[in-house]
Amino acid sequence: MKRLVNVFAAVLVAALVLVQGHGIQAGPHRIDVTAKRFEFLPGEITLKKGEPIVLVLKSVDVAHGIRFKELGIETKIGKGQTSELAFTPDKTGTFVGHCSVFCGSGHGAMTLTLHVVD
Amino acid sequence: MYRTLFAFLGAISLVIMIVALLAIPFVNIAAHPPGKAETAAMNWVKHKVFVRNKWQKNPAQSDAAGIADGKTAFSHYCAACHGLDAQNSGVPFADRMSPPVPSLAGNEVQSYTDGQLKWIIDNGIWPSGMPGSKDILSDDEIWSIVVYLRHLPQAGSLGEPEMYTH
Numbered sequence: 001m002k003r004l005v006n007v008f009a010a011v012l013v014a015a016l017v018l019v020q021g022h023g024i025q026a027g028p029h030r031i032d033v034t035a036k037r038f039e040f041l042p043g044e045i046t047l048k049k050g051e052p053i054v055l056v057l058k059s060v061d062v063a064h065g066i067r068f069k070e071l072g073i074e075t076k077i078g079k080g081q082t083s084e085l086a087f088t089p090d091k092t093g094t095f096v097g098h099c100s101v102f103c104g105s106g107h108g109a110m111t112l113t114l115h116v117v118d
Numbered sequence: 119m120y121r122t123l124f125a126f127l128g129a130i131s132l133v134i135m136i137v138a139l140l141a142i143p144f145v146n147i148a149a150h151p152p153g154k155a156e157t158a159a160m161n162w163v164k165h166k167v168f169v170r171n172k173w174q175k176n177p178a179q180s181d182a183a184g185i186a187d188g189k190t191a192f193s194h195y196c197a198a199c200h201g202l203d204a205q206n207s208g209v210p211f212a213d214r215m216s217p218p219v220p221s222l223a224g225n226e227v228q229s230y231t232d233g234q235l236k237w238i239i240d241n242g243i244w245p246s247g248m249p250g251s252k253d254i255l256s257d258d259e260i261w262s263i264v265v266y267l268r269h270l271p272q273a274g275s276l277g278e279p280e281m282y283t284h
Contacts, residue, residue: 102194
């Protein structure tokens with residue numbers, strides 16, 4: 001009986017290792033981004049083409065937004081709130097997103113750069 | 119020789135400063151509308167000399183989405199002085215500035231090229247109250263505002279800016 005329990009435990013551990021190793025439960029890659037006057041942190045992110053991604057954007061002051069015109073994606077972030085932007089980059093290149101909600105004197109220079117690579 | 123020259127220039131400077139100080143009480147610095155000749159001269163100089171970037175093309179699309187983008191950007195920032203319709207509707211001080219805030223639907227503004235309008239929004243115009251907005255607004259937003267300026271709604275149709283109504 002004890003031997004059976006040991007075998008069962010070993011199989012369970014192996015299964016867990018396999019599941020984690022293959023990322024079955026991992027889902028899209030999530031990246032935290034802080035939005036504050038007048039920058040996104042981090043300001044540059046490198047992504048893989050074809051890999052689903054979720055940008056988790058948190059505003060720590062006023063309302064902000066992010067818009068990647070070339071990628072056709074946008075979200076707004078309420079004052080002090082969090083917003084998620086899920087997408088799968090389908091082309092390589094460098095894409096600059098701008099804050100899409102007017103937030104003050106440095107609004108026009110508030111950008112987040114995505115580098116999408118193969 | 120040089121000593122005499124410096125003394126002479128110093129004396130002239132001193133006289134000019136004294137005259138300027140004595141004249142201060144008689145100078146009227148209150149805002150008043152410029153005359154027709156002054157306005158015509160300034161408009162000509164602005165269009166032909168001061169405002170640059172005449173030939174740059176607008177990369178923003180002049181479709182419904184482009185106009186909507188420009189309207190949104192305009193309403194966030196420019197509307198405080200120009201009204202939501204860019205024709206000063208609801209702006210209480212528009213005709214009290216010197217020079218008055220112009221209607222952006224008027225020929226004086228519409229006769230600028232797209233590139234010149236971008237330059238004006240980027241850099242402002244001295245000595246009017248128009249400030250430069252580079253980095254306050256992104257290039258995309260400024261170009262979209264230029265699109266909006268070419269497709270303005272009827273004067274008064276958008277109401278007054280919210281800040282003047284509560």
